[in-house]
Amino acid sequence: MNSVSRFLSRSVETQASEAGGQELVSLSNAGAQGEGRWLVRGVDLTVQQGEIVTLIGPNGSGKSTTAKLALGLLQADEGAARRRRNLVVGYVPQKVTIDWTLPLTVSRFMHLSGRVTREEAAEAMAATGVAHLGASEVRTLSGGEFQRVMLARAIARKPDLLVLDEPVQGVDFTGEIAIYELIRSIRDQLNCGVLLISHDLHVVMAATDRVVCLNGHVCCSGTPSDVASHQAYRELFGQRAASAIAIYEHNHDHTHLPDGRVRNVDGSISDSCSGHDHGGPSHDGPGHDGSGHDGHNHG
Amino acid sequence: MMDLGMMDLGMMDIIMDDFFTRALIAGVGVALVAGPLGCIVVWRRLAYFGDTLSHAALVGVALALLLQVSIPLAVFGVSLMVALMLFLLQRGTAISADAILGLLSHTALAMGLVVLAFMSGTQVDLLGLLFGDILAVSVTDIVTIYLGGGAVLLCLALVWRPLFAATVSPEIAEAEGGKPSRVNLIFTVLMAGAIAIALKIVGALLITALLIIPAAAARRFARGPEMMAVLSSLIGAAAVILGLNGSLAWDTPSGPSIVLAAVLFFLIGISPLARLFRRGAADPSSERAS
Numbered sequence: 364m365n366s367v368s369r370f371l372s373r374s375v376e377t378q379a380s381e382a383g384g385q386e387l388v389s390l391s392n393a394g395a396q397g398e399g400r401w402l403v404r405g406v407d408l409t410v411q412q413g414e415i416v417t418l419i420g421p422n423g424s425g426k427s428t429t430a431k432l433a434l435g436l437l438q439a440d441e442g443a444a445r446r447r448r449n450l451v452v453g454y455v456p457q458k459v460t461i462d463w464t465l466p467l468t469v470s471r472f473m474h475l476s477g478r479v480t481r482e483e484a485a486e487a488m489a490a491t492g493v494a495h496l497g498a499s500e501v502r503t504l505s506g507g508e509f510q511r512v513m514l515a516r517a518i519a520r521k522p523d524l525l526v527l528d529e530p531v532q533g534v535d536f537t538g539e540i541a542i543y544e545l546i547r548s549i550r551d552q553l554n555c556g557v558l559l560i561s562h563d564l565h566v567v568m569a570a571t572d573r574v575v576c577l578n579g580h581v582c583c584s585g586t587p588s589d590v591a592s593h594q595a596y597r598e599l600f601g602q603r604a605a606s607a608i609a610i611y612e613h614n615h616d617h618t619h620l621p622d623g624r625v626r627n628v629d630g631s632i633s634d635s636c637s638g639h640d641h642g643g644p645s646h647d648g649p650g651h652d653g654s655g656h657d658g659h660n661h662g
Numbered sequence: 663m664m665d666l667g668m669m670d671l672g673m674m675d676i677i678m679d680d681f682f683t684r685a686l687i688a689g690v691g692v693a694l695v696a697g698p699l700g701c702i703v704v705w706r707r708l709a710y711f712g713d714t715l716s717h718a719a720l721v722g723v724a725l726a727l728l729l730q731v732s733i734p735l736a737v738f739g740v741s742l743m744v745a746l747m748l749f750l751l752q753r754g755t756a757i758s759a760d761a762i763l764g765l766l767s768h769t770a771l772a773m774g775l776v777v778l779a780f781m782s783g784t785q786v787d788l789l790g791l792l793f794g795d796i797l798a799v800s801v802t803d804i805v806t807i808y809l810g811g812g813a814v815l816l817c818l819a820l821v822w823r824p825l826f827a828a829t830v831s832p833e834i835a836e837a838e839g840g841k842p843s844r845v846n847l848i849f850t851v852l853m854a855g856a857i858a859i860a861l862k863i864v865g866a867l868l869i870t871a872l873l874i875i876p877a878a879a880a881r882r883f884a885r886g887p888e889m890m891a892v893l894s895s896l897i898g899a900a901a902v903i904l905g906l907n908g909s910l911a912w913d914t915p916s917g918p919s920i921v922l923a924a925v926l927f928f929l930i931g932i933s934p935l936a937r938l939f940r941r942g943a944a945d946p947s948s949e950r951a952s
Contacts, residue, residue, distance in 0.1 A: 434837040454837035466884045476827045476838045
């Protein structure tokens, strides 16, 4: 754990105990193995009520695995995952394949799990802008429509925790911004916690309270501006991605190897970058690219 | 049961006197049960799984003859054991389900045939076991089919909602508080039950066909999963009536005749003729994977 996430998790624990059970789900030092190798290790993560936490990271960095640990779809091989009791979850997985032999209309799909009234379903569909699609078959929807339907289904349950795995795949850029706006307004209305997974950086960061940057382990975490200015983040996503959010100079102190391990500045190799102090991104980056990034304030 | 129905002549109504009527009643009962189960099999792409269970039915028959117990009961037991084995294998290992099923399916078929061959003395009607035999339907069979089938349908109705959710997406179902592995287990038990009662009508080799062909035919006319389940039952029942009549007229084995009748309905479904019945239903031929 680096200093930032250490600080964050500490402050989160205090907040949670003060607020009395606001913490919806938490992973502590959680890791999961798949076929003899670690998919992800040492993840500390908390989602509280009313908070949007975003997991970013390259392909294969363990984002979906982390979400599955949080949901209990995977059991942690080390560390622990805790969920609040009677937590109502709304889940939008990365991939849902509907076989062509299955005649599934959008309105039937809305009632997939649990009891959802007709009004609740209609409300949720109106909120995500798919009210007109009720009679359409799920298979015939476009990528963007399908994502909105998935989102509508998940929020119709009035969840305490919404877990969205790549909710903007197959959506064009304007649609993407609209969906993130939608997620934010859903959070405001339901006051639910949101765990969001994304590999696009620019837009998602703006709509987020807290960002956790993964690459087989937690590279860095904090407010979007903190993470954007963080060297580990820049190394993962390149200078251009970083400059989209903030321009900040920082010294390299470790390199990510292809197997997920880390070569530190002194040439030693370790399992993660967490043991090394990154200097802390708590200082303000100069020259934020201001347009559309008001999300910083949420941190 | 291997008794030829004639033994029950005295105790039943005049309607039951006719072997053909008995066959119709039994066949329709099996088709009604096979409809909704077949839909789940098709949606989940479990055709091979169904094959494995029904081939295991032959081993069940052999066992029943050896131990002198009721055939449907032994078939149910053996199919259930194979199903549970598959259930555990698929959970615990990374071996492709396809390969496991292929191996088990044909092992069960071969084993059943070999064991039955050893019993040539007991006059096993092998063709009847493989392809179904309308002559062999007794009143006891009908009672078994309607009691067993009724129980299967009742259980299916009770778990339908979570079972359907687990079919569309096991991950969503589990994340949102469902118990997909529990409903999958129940579904497995129901499949074994359906196979036990279907064996006599269509035979071990064609049970899967009775499950999936009416479901596939119903797909073209259905606007929702529940509608497809009901239509599948009705199409199956119609196929039984048509197939048994054909079987009687041309002296063909009952199972293949029923299956061909079901295929006929499927063909009608995909022909341009069907468009007349299908107004309002979304066209399933537009291929768009979601």
